[in-house]
Amino acid sequence: MNIIRMEDRNPALVEQLVRVWKASVKETHTFLSDEEINRIQKYVSRALTDIPHLMIAENGSGIPCAFMGINEQKLEMLFIAPEERGRGLGKKLIEYGIREFSINELGVNEQNPLAKGFYEHMGFQVYKRTETDEQGRPYPVLYMRLSSCTPS
Incomplete structure (x- = not known):
């Protein structure tokens, strides 16, 4: 790949x-x-x-x-x-993004628990939740940061 x-x-x-x-x-x-x-x-x-x-x-x-x-x-x-x-494509892409672009934040639909679990497995933690997505539609979004970037 x-x-x-x-x-x-x-x-x-x-x-x-x-x-x-x-x-x-x-x-x-x-x-x-x-x-x-x-x-x-x-x-x-x-x-x-x-x-x-x-x-x-x-x-x-x-x-x-x-x-x-x-x-x-x-x-x-x-x-x-x-x-x-x-x-393993998702893992390889995330690792590449962290290594090459220092990604440390993302948003995921709350109604997509497999994605949330994947991002948690990759070291991200929820720090904020909104009732709507960025376009104002009724799809809650969980905002996640790499745990090393999450304030304690």
Whole structure:
């Protein structure tokens, strides 16, 4: 598995990553309706283009199967194709982000307990909760920091 920093975010790549995003969200964000997923999807291409640091992981065939986006030291997005889950891609991406970009903060939907557990396993701890997501929708968000960054 290669992790590649993507500077050139051509339309074909963005389209492939949107497919990874949608498949991942359908698998992990069971609290979202198909209608809501389709509504959110309209913003994903722009987010992939605008995020300052975008890393992708390719499968053995060279096809993007996971990605993460980082802004400053905050993990803004991490999505893995369902067929690639459980193979250590998330861990490798997070470790890369910590090592190369000093990520120490992220937000995760409270209704996605597997993601919360994964981030806790990677050393993050909840420090704040909001009733809505960043767009004001009724999806509580847990804000997490690396435990070494959490004030005692």
